[in-house]
Amino acid sequence: MGLLDIAKLPTAENSAIRMHESDNVAIARVPLSVGATIVVAGNPVVVRDNIPAGHKVCLTAIAAGSAARRYGQAIGRARVDIAPGQHIHVHNLAFEDHEVGFEFPTREVPYPAPPAIMPTFQGFVREDGRVGTRNYVAVVAASNCAAHTVDWIAESFDPASLPANVDGVVAFPHGEGCGHTIGPDTEQLRRTLAGVLNHPNIGAALIVGLGCEVNQIDHYLGPNAPRSKRLHGLTLQSAGGTRAAVEASRKRIQEFMEEMSAEKRVTVPASKIQLGLNCGGSDSFSGITANPALGVCSDMLAAIGASAVLAETTECFGAEHLLVKRARNREVAEKFLGYINGYKKYLRQFGGSFDDNPSPGNKEGGLSNILEKSLGASAKAGTSPMMDAVDYAETVTSPGFVFMNTPGYDPVSITGLAAGGVNLIAFTTGRGSAIGFPNVPVIKIATNTSTYKRMQDNMDVNAGRIVDGDATVEQVGQEIFDLCLRTASGEKTCAERLGHKEFVPWRIGPVL
Template identity: 45%
Template sequence: MPPTVKLSNVALHLSERDEVAIALRPLAAGTMIELDLEPGIETVTQSGSVPGAGSAAPFLVLTGDIPRSHKFALAPIAVDGRVHKYGQSIGLATAPIAAGDHVHSHNLGMDDADRAHEFGTQRTALVAPTGPVPTFLGYPRADGRVGTRNYVGILTSVNCSATAANLIADAFRGGALDEFENVDGVMALTHQSGCGLVPTSDGAQTLMRTLRGYAAHPNFGGMLVVGLGCEMVPVDALVAGHGLPADTIVSTMNIQGEGGVRATVKEGVARIRAMLPELNSRQREPAPVSELILGLNCGGSDGFSGITANPALGIASDRLVSYGGTSVLAETPEVFGAEHLLTSRAVSAAVGQQLLDRLDWWQGYAAQGGGSLDNNPSPGNKAGGLTTILEKSLGAVAKAGQADLAAVYGYAEKITDRGLVFMDTPGYDPVSVTGLIAGGATVVVFTTGRGSVFGAKPTPSIKVATNSETYNRMPDDMDLNAGRIVDGTATLDEVGTEIFEMIIRVASGEQTVSEELGVGQEEFVPWQFGTVT
């Protein structure tokens, strides 16, 4: 006799429009499921319906094994019938789907239908909780911004100076900074470019903007810029007249001028040692959370991402925005198919159109490489239950909460607006977060379903697991478990509040797990594209 279970005990049915449910745990073929839907709800498809309360509760039998976080059909779906999750289309059936079938890549494909884009029709006036505005302990900078860390950066103008920069940074590992408790570290910012680019090209300009953004970041108190001496990007061009706070201690040098790598390393170490006493004298001071710039990112997403960690982060993001802070959504390819949810919240038609223009650019960019935006999700995403880019994007935009969309920025552009804003970045995690930090993000929250070891110095990255299995399997790499939402041990609001409170603690100096492990230097990866000569 096959087991019989109630739908609400083993799966999530997210919207009355949805033809699918999401398995909370692995479910075996032959399991009989009682469809105890909410009163008045019915799941409608092209070829049938599942009535809600008001008649004898119907049953379905799973036709195959359903992995955790994957979808199964609640009713028959005809070929080319739309499949909904979150009440939105996530694709078209590519084969007949029976009630109880596993719904995934073998029977669900892209829905290319045009989406209606409205501007500003769903705006929300966020109201901050009563009481005083929360504060964090940060490093005030001369330009009025407030840092959450106090690093020394070694910025390279060209790949040729990467080895020297790494050797200089290595001199400050171990216990070299023990007597300078207010200095968080010395990090090398190396990359694979800086020469051979056409200076006026988009690629060259994007690289310059990224390097200058890091040089001026409020989490750097000191900056040593190291070049070779004959590259396209002179070292002074990265710091002189480009918005560095007046209290940033800056030094520049070229390997050719210093007499080679060994001489450069010796001199570079000496210059940083000379900076340390002054940097160590700087103290954290209370600042309102309105001075924080929060970067929102996700990686290794799964079928629970849009149900647990991402909407919980959306609650924290809204809370920050309600206090006058800034929250930045990114990863343009991963809002494709859900952009209508953002344009409807745009503060103006111009802002909404900017987002659509970037998506148009991305479709052309992907086509030039012989692909399409539906090449995403990745194999890991699909193993976690995500089938199409529509499904992934609908879950990804949940990170942005309900706030109005105030502005759209190009990659690595300096973020000056408050509220929820968008930055055009690739979906590749290190490249995306590098752009956010170059724009000024002082804290990052990174959600992950499959498990990520991400970090992003000089900005602390809080990693939130979407499910308890990943959190328990990788406890040394996760800061917070949002899987408790589907486990039934915490509510969405409770986890959102926990994320917000952790943002404040981390901004005030509490280390994240990635910082404790020393992760974050190799994740400086500027977006590289454009003509190379």
């Protein structure tokens, strides 16, 4: 059934959605009751179980040990014989950590030529050529010992009394910076904090430490400075304690803001957008509505030379063979697989599995395992070639679709995206995840109308209109693209209005 055929009122023909002609399951658009008849691709099926909206109904008999298929891909094997009309979920569908064959690219995909007509937005041009969608002062803690102080500094500024063209003073407290093993963990933290200090949405920055932590502020100053101007560092020990550090920081920030107030938004090409792609609190509608619509937006950005950055390594497992085929060349494909295999090794240290990723809320929303979740999650990246693959918090420099190695845990994932330089984030959710970021606007896209209506304070876009029959995937994708341009020009998102500021660096090693 095509989404354009879906009517508002449920009928036998539109009560379930099949994503691919080879699928032997369909997704209940509305709750299905025992004895009801649905018609999929002209074939009637009598419902044998009460099936919640978003959950899977069997279309054709699946023998025990045989694959259930959604999106044209295997999403697990039947634990028992499953009859047409039965509910398919964790009780009768087994996760299988299956090996898939890879079709590596044999060609080199060129970067797209500039379009004849380039969309624009109003942004802050930085000295390195990047463009900010906001103009904040960042106050970054070098370690947990300075976390309270940076919060105090930021909170001491009245948002209503800021100079023109300054969006605010934002704090970046965290629990890291000491008790680390020296090596990859400290290197990743430093890369993350440096990415925040030098973010295009940051007009000036302070790095604040205690003075004796592992993560010394000297790493961010002098020849190692992540930015060439408007960067200041101090420690509580050298300043004379917390109150003195707050007062010294306030004076320096006032000086910075006087300079920043002279900066104005100017018209810039939309190719300067770097959009982070994330999902959280997913449900079975995620892969039908919000994620494919965001994929349309991602393709539109890639076509004009902007960047769309797909995160969440854990939610690419099961879809990696599809992404490998889309790599720009063999080198990018191998880099991407290197992150997948490195994550497998990382999980094995703790006896974990990729299938530990789906949360109770994911499963309540109809997602049975990580394979099903990943196939829907990867749709956020559209259909464009994968032009590059980068590590957590690594600066994104490539146009087009880029992959970033991050956990699936939302606050850690969007922290990596932001540290990599994305100046906007689009976040799809079926369960209503409430999240944002201190200096990057986060656009929240609801996968279903029920969540959108219940949480309108949190949601910017209702992609549930697709299954309601009120819009197509392409129309909602265009809506997201247009909202990206308006948001980049200064329009506030729901997460910004609510004051969300989640910042959680990824700690990969032990606590000492």
